Amino acid sequence: MKEEKKKEENKYIKFIKDLYQSKRGRAILFFIFYFIFFFVLISLIRTNYSSNRNVNPNNDNSVSTEYKLDGIKNGNYHFTREENINGVITNFTGDKTDNKTEGVMTLNNTFTNYFIYDNINLIKTTDKYEVTTDLYHFNNITADYNIENILKRSTLISKTEYETGNTLYNYEITSNTIDSILNGTNIDIADIPNSIILESNEDDEVVKITYNLSSYATYINNAPTTISIIITYSNFGEIENIEVPES
Structure with a gap:
């Protein structure tokens, strides 16, 4: 039995060797090799793609929004904020609690300490x-107290769930709606919607919000403007009391 099996294996090996001897045979072997290679590659790509679940709410009425904004609305957290306006990037990082914010602003490699409480903005100059x-x-x-109002008037476009436990919620909102919320106006302009993307962690707490407000900024400035604002949140409820600096 083993000898017959060995003879069969030798027959296949000889067949492959004979094929390899001719130009046409080598072409056939290379074709088979590349076919198997691309088949495996496509299978891997499809497997990786399907590991994330994307739901389009327009086609699925059962889509739920399970994220929580409690940590942000409570106003006690560490944060980073990146503002990109027409390609000019300003970064902020700091802590917030009791409506007081203490942080560092970075623009063009220049670091500036700043402080915000109520509607008063302070920057440190020398001492x-x-x-x-x-x-x-x-x-x-982007203010904590207004995020929920903005989202209630926005349209959920898609929801993507990742194996890590994080979930992305992609919203769109028109400039008309934003201006109505902020100023109580009733403008009527045909514009490209602005986008707001929430990212929640495995506990459903929102830990990142990305705003693309280019459409609204263009309307406000009456000139083409690109603007994105990315805010990350962490250490909810862990920030100690922040003292108001002397000015």
Whole structure:
């Protein structure tokens, strides 16, 4: 039995060797090899793609939004904020609690300590803090107290669940709606919707929000403007009391 099996194996090996001897045979072997290679590659790509579940709410009425905004609305957290306006990037990082924010602003490799409480913005110059204009762009949209209002008037476009436990919620909102929420106006412009993307962790707590407000910024500035704001949140409820600096 073993000898017959060995003879069969030798027959296949001889067949392959004979094929390899001719130009046409080598072409056939290479074709078979590449066919198997690409078949395996495509299978791996499809397997990886299917590991993330993307749900389009327009086609699935059972889509649920299970994220929580409690940590953000409570106003006690560590954060990073990146503002990209027409390609100019400003970074902020700091802590917030009791409506007071203490952090560092970075622009063009220049670091500036800043402090915000209520609607007062302070920056540190040498050894003291001085009042300045609003440091955040579109803070009325990204403010903790307004996030929920903005999302209630937005349209959920898609929901993507990842194996890590994180989930992305992709929203769109028109400039008309934003202006109505902020200013109580009723403008009527045909524009490309603005986007808001939430990322929640495995505990359903929102830990990142990405705003693309280019459409609304273009309307406000009456000139083409690109703007994205990315805010990450962490250490909810762990920030100690922040003292107001002397100015």
